[in-house]
Amino acid sequence: MTTFRGLRAVAAAATLVLLGACAQPIADGEGVAGTPSSGPPTGGAGGLVLRVKHTGGFVGPDALAGRLPELSVYADGRVIFSGPTTAIYPGPALPNVLVRMLSPEQVTELTRQAVAAGVRPGTDFGQPGVADATTTEVTVVTGAGEQTASANALREARPDDPRLTAAQKQARTKLTGFLDRTDELTSGPGAQPYRPEILAAVVRPYVEPGDDLPGRPQAVQWPGPALPGEPLAEPQKLSCVTVTGEQRDAVLKAAKDAHATTPWVSGGNGWTVTLRPLLPDETGCADLKAAR
Incomplete structure (x- = not known):
């Protein structure tokens, strides 16, 4: 059984055709970071121009630190996003991260639509109950610099929420409409597996399953640097390591036979590891430490 991200059907419009129907396929390969298109229109060469992510919510600290943005768009045309996942427990050890390409014109239009949808200073989305x-x-980078808009419970709030004014409801509707259109960027053919230059691992001590859960899963030897690594969130006993090059390849290979609850063995101890591919604008565990 397979479940997909919320890809929403949207009425055909000129901007949607521009953003969704003309995506350029990526060169074949087991996993690629994307082939840059000609000339970055915004954000510097290959720099981030648009990001959609979720913050907060009722999730565990390791899931919070390892959470990927919903969508990241770069000036060279790369669009990186979470792909389909199997609806089984436990899930795979490695998240399904995909990449596809846009043209410079598509990237420019996307940033323009983001600003028009309220991703700019002063937009009031209110606080629903x-x-x-x-x-x-949502963060967008244009010639005017970086601009961010934040809306709590954007899709969970009731349309008649009494805590929201008419203007706030209108602002939320515009932003939701823009995000519905960006969902089209993650559908259709042409996406390829994203192969990160750096792979991070959020680590915590392994805890044996309780009596009401299935028995201990088969352990896997950790082929990367010694765990647990550097502290990430000490009250929760979370730490972090990063791997590159041959060690990254070894971890990716081992992860194919593991799942989210697999105990990884390092230094004679068992560890629960949440694997998190770092994105092109991320450099190390400090980026995950800043997650909230």
């Missing part, structure tokens, strides 16, 4: 919901954070 919803507890423990995530906040949708």
Whole structure:
């Protein structure tokens, strides 16, 4: 059984055709970071121009640190996003991260639409009466610099929420419409597996399953640097390591036979590891430490 990200059907429009129908395929390969298109229109050579991510919410600290943005778009045309995942427990050890290409014109149009949808200073999305919901954070980089908009419980709030004014509801509707259109970037042919230059691992001590859960899964030897690595969130006993080159390849290979609850053995101890491919604008564990 397979479940997909929320790909929403949207009425055909000129901007949607521009952003969704003309995506350029990526060169064949087991996993690629994307072939740059000619000339970055914004954000510097290959720099981030648009990011959609969720922050907060009722999730565990390791899931919080290892959470990937929903969508990252770069000036060289790369679009990196989470692909389909199997609806089974436990899930795979490695998230399914995909990449596809846009043209410079598509990237420019996408940033223009983001600003028009309210991703700019001063947009008021209000605070609905919803507890423990995530906040949708959208960042766009244009010639005017970096601009961010944050809307709590963007899709969870009721249309008639009394805590929201008419203007706030309208602002939320515009932002939701823009995000529905960006979902089209993750559908259709042409996407390839994203192969990170750096792979991070969020680490915590392994805890044996309780009596009401299946028995201990088969352990896998950790082929990377010694665990647990550098502290990430000490109250939760979280730490982090990064791997590159041959060690990265060895971890990726071992992860094919592992799942999210697999105990990884390093230094004679068992560890639970959340693998997190770092994105092109990320450099190490400090980027995950900043997650919230």
